[in-house]
Amino acid sequence: MEVSRGLKGVTAVKTSISDIDGEEGALQYRTTGLAECMKHSFEKVSHYIWENEWREQKISFEENRFLSNSVKTMIQTLAADQSLIATIRSAVSMVDISVDEWPVSRKTAERLTAVMPSIVACAYRAKQDKLFVEPRTDLGHVENFLYMINGQMPSEEQTAALESYMIATMEHGLNASTFTSRVVISTQSDAYSAAAAAIGALKGPLHGGAPTGVMAYLDKVNKSSVATVIDEKLQNGEKIMGFGHRVYNTTDPRATALKEQLLQISPRPAWVDRAVMIEEETVEHLNQRKPGRKLYANVEFYAAALMKAIGIPAELFTPIFCCSRMVGWTAHMMEQSRNNVIFRPNAKYVGDQ
Ligand SMILES: CC(=O)SCCNC(=O)CCNC(=O)[C@H](O)C(C)(C)COP(=O)(O)OP(=O)(O)OC[C@H]1O[C@@H](n2cnc3c(N)ncnc32)[C@H](O)[C@@H]1OP(=O)(O)O
Ligand SMILES: O=C([O-])CC(=O)C(=O)O
Incomplete structure (x- = not known):
């Protein structure tokens, strides 16, 4: 029995979400190259990745930004003695606790993606003993994120640079954290559990850390x-x-x-x-x-x-990556749940006989 350590070279899923050419150094989301995707807004590219359709759709993003008072209090309590990333990972599993749907829906993908910046900003500000800045519904996803982090409007240059970064890191095939999210979903578990597990996989120094x-x-x-x-x-x-x-x-x-x-x-x-x-x-x-x-x-x-x-402190690098990659994670959760087979590879026993 051949064992491929780290599943190197193994093709484990078929996907229509993105394609990577590792020899040429090219990446496309669905059928569109990265450079073209980076000309659009975060919301528009998210919609494209989820639905394979180019359409500006902001309204429900804005509605989905809000955190309940009980979740804000829990985040603030956790942030007092946990690391930022541990707080965020735990907080994701506390929003919308009762959602247990199958297959994973676009509505849940959008809620998770829209609420992530609020979780990150709440935890980040709590760690600095600062009050949460409520999301604004008149701002784009990235502009609102920077506004919630700093409590003041960002410059256009700051927003544009962060938007480019966040679009460039939305999706990347079967990387370790996306694979994690698909494995969790393959048991018919829910998107919030898969997102929390994916954050746990992303934060390691060999990946998004x-x-x-x-x-x-x-x-x-x-x-x-x-x-x-x-x-x-x-x-x-x-x-x-x-x-x-x-x-x-x-x-x-x-x-x-x-x-x-x-x-x-x-x-x-x-x-x-x-x-x-x-x-x-x-x-x-x-x-x-x-x-x-x-x-x-x-x-x-x-x-x-x-x-x-652009003045973003280092402790926010990985949390911001969680916000952008939520688009890819949820796209893969939807794809996995629409055509599911549970992941269960073999292990070769090499212990004492
Ligand atoms: C968003 C992302 O996740 S991007 C990746 C972010 N991670 C990093 O930047 C961490 C540094 N890089 C690495 O650890 C690795 O290159 C990984 C994890 C990204 C890929 O790992 P693998 O595909 O398993 O490659 P592997 O670790 O087997 O590397 C092959 C060889 O190159 C070496 N190598 C790979 N990356 C590095 C590196 N960053 N520094 C020094 N040597 C390296 C390995 O030591 C190995 O050498 P060997 O043949 O003498 O044993
Ligand atoms: O694809 C990978 O293995 C890691 C990576 O670059 C990403 O997740 O963006």
């Missing part, structure tokens, strides 16, 4: 050099965060798109050019140290840099 490690890497290199830091990390068996990918054997197209956005920020912060140099040197050095592995920047390197450049 990587941007924190990217910031630490940049700091370390700035005090020393790329070669020294990489050699030290490889000797300790550590990975360089923001580099390497299971599917891409070239630069991640989202990294390229976010780098473009980063270079458009005006005025450009002094550290940005240095970060670009570090990315290039890292690729060169990693490929010298690990020849043939084809290690390039992944989305997380430029996600971290772009969010830093």
Whole structure:
């Protein structure tokens, strides 16, 4: 019996939600390339990913932003002694507790996606002893999110940059957290349980938790050099965060798109050019140290840099990723539940006979 560790190279589902060309470095949502998708609003691309139809549909997004008083109180209580991401993961399972539907509906996908920024903003502000800023219904999804985080209107540049990031990270095939969500749904469980489990999978440093490690890497290199830091990390068996990918054997197209956005920020912060140099040197050095592995920047390197450049604190990087990826998770939950087979692979016994 062949065992594929980490299911490397195994095709486990058929999907019409997105397609990745790992050799060419291309990503499309349904039949539309990433660059074209990034020209539209978060709401419009979400609708496209869920329904395969281009239509501006904002109203129910706005209605779905609100948190009940009891959920706000629970988030504020949890935030007092839990990490931000643990609070968010727990909070997702507390909204709309009684929903237990099958198959997963578009209505639930929209509720989960629209409410996530409110959960994140509530938890983030509670950790700073600040009161929750109620969502506004006259603002777009991303603009409202920044407004709830900071309690003031964001600049157009900030909103546009974050919207680009959030669209670029909405969906990415059968990555670990999306796979998690499909496994949970495959037992005919509910979307809230699947979303909480997916957040648990996303937060790990090998997946959506990587941007924190990217910031630490940049700091370390700035005090020393790329070669020294990489050699030290490889000797300790550590990975360089923001580099390497299971599917891409070239630069991640989202990294390229976010780098473009980063270079458009005006005025450009002094550290940005240095970060670009570090990315290039890292690729060169990693490929010298690990020849043939084809290690390039992944989305997380430029996600971290772009969010830093628009003034987003590092502790929000992974929570914001949860907000954008909720679109992909829920699209996969719908797809799985409409044509379900429970996931149950084999394990090869290698213990004592
Ligand atoms: C949104 C996202 O999830 S994007 C990914 C975010 N994660 C990161 O940035 C963490 C750093 N990167 C990694 O850990 C990996 O590249 C992953 C988890 C993304 C992919 O892992 P896998 O597909 O299992 O690749 P695997 O770990 O087997 O790597 C193949 C080889 O390249 C090396 N390698 C891969 N990534 C890195 C890296 N970032 N730094 C150093 N070496 C690396 C491995 O050590 C391995 O070398 P070996 O053949 O000598 O053993
Ligand atoms: O596809 C993956 O394995 C990880 C990734 O880039 C993502 O989830 O966006």
